[in-house]
Each structure stands twice: as structure tokens, then as C-alpha cells.
Amino acid sequence: MPTHPEPDSAVSRRSVLKYGSAIGSLLALSQVPAFTAQAAPRPGGHSAAPRLVPEADALALRYGSPAAEDLLMREGLPIGNGRLGAVVSGHPSREVLSVSDVTLWTGGANDALESDGQFPYDTAHFGSYGVLTKAYLEVPGHDPSAVSGYRRRLDLSNGLTTVEYELGGTRFRREIYCSHPDDVIVVRLTRNGGGTWSGRLTLTGTRGEPITVDPATASAGFAAKLDNGLAYAAVARAATHRGGTVGASGSSVTFEDCDEVLLVLSGGTSYSPDADGFIDRDADPRATAATRTAAA
Known part of the structure; x- marks a missing residue:
């Protein structure tokens, strides 16, 4: 970093791009794959038993x-797979997931x-990066003042965040990570004891997008398009559960009296590195996100 500020307080595009990190970001974006319904096949197929570092040995x-x-970017814990990612708060009763897609860019x-x-360096031409959605995992009664033994953890060895605490004699555990082969964010809720999980995962659009739900598939989602023609979407779904019931209403995926719940969230844009103008006009990001979450 320079030890003295530049004479002109206005930062030019040239002064930004002279740093290797900025150039690296631009080159990396050109290599990001399109958001498609099928993940690239892994050598040997999709592993049913990932090789994880034991929790006691993980960094x-x-x-x-x-x-x-309001301090999520400073205090939250990140997860991601290179394209899709989130910063999570670890709040027991109102978990916040600020979800991002690396290709959600407003410029032309x-x-x-x-x-x-x-080149112009303004929001109309160069553009700006935006948040795809904010998702809220709400669990009534699990307020910080009511729980004990709280801890949250970012497992750097396995790319996993966990939250654990005790309430009413039950040890509740929450795991959140982002799968690369499945291209989804996974929220796994488990417990040790006699209690159950009841609550909802609510999607909110950061640009006023209307949310629709499908109770039959216990899913919620939205789709919209930026002024530059880039389509984007996000879908959340209750993939599996043990005990209790799952559904969807309002703008939320709901779960009630479950021993265990697996929630998945996916989303993306119509960006394509090979398309004219970097946008695939035939892409349907919501259909792709729905396919991803159903497959998971």
C-alpha cells in the first residue's frame, strides 16, 4: 500500500486497476462458469463420504x-464455493445469511x-456488485437470553460454520456450508435431547422482489432482472426432515416439531462467459435454482 495519498482525492479507474488484486479479480470473473442446471462431473463421481478433517483436529x-x-460484514462468518457464498451471523433465534453470487453486477x-x-468508472457504465438475497432463519423461543453454552465456530479446514447452544435440556446444533459439486448452501439443524426444531427460513429480496412459495415442495423463491438485462433468482427448500412437518407459506419455508431438518438454498444469474455481452438471454436462473435445490 502507498504511504501517501494521491494528490487528487477522486480515485481513477487506472489507479484502481494498477493493483494486482483488482486485475486478479477481473481475470477470475472471466473464468466463472455459467449457472447451469447440471454441475460439472467430478472425477470418480459424486463422493457420498467427503474426506473431512475431524472436528478436534480442524483449524x-x-x-x-x-x-x-448491522455489523455482519465485520463480525459474520463466511462460507462459499467460489461462485455462491454467504456471510452468516450465528444468531440463535434469527440467523442472517447475506447471500451473494459473484456474477451479480449492475454495469453494462x-x-x-x-x-x-x-473506461468510465461510474455505476451506470462500470456498475456495482450487489447482494443476491438476505435469508433469515427464525427459531422462536431460542433467544440469546434463553440459551446457555453458546458457541459459534468457523471450521477453516472443512469450510463449515457451526452454532451450538443448550435450551431446556436439549443441545441444539446448526451447520451451514456451501457445496461446490451441488452448488447449494446447506443449513443442517440437529439436536441432542428431547427438544425439536420449529421455525422458518425466509427469503427477502434486496431490490423489492416479490417472493412466491410452493407448499407442495416446501420451497420459496424469486426471480427478477437488472436494468442491464442480467436475470437473477434464488430458491430455498426443505430438502429432508426427520419427524414433524415441513411446508411453505408467505415468503418462507417452514418446519415444525422436527428432530432434524436439512434446508438448501441456491441462486445465480444469467451471466455466461461465452455469450455475447456475457448474458445468456435464454437462461432461466429460477428454474436452475429449483433444479439445484431439488437435486440436493
């Missing part, structure tokens, strides 16, 4: 309290130089 960061939502082609020989 991990540990915290004794959840992150504040930005392919015409200005008189000074630079």
Missing part, C-alpha cells in the same frame, strides 16, 4: 456470541473509452 475460529446484523459492457483514454 477453527471460535466465538462466544453471535454477530450483530463498458467497452468505449472516454477522451482521457480510460
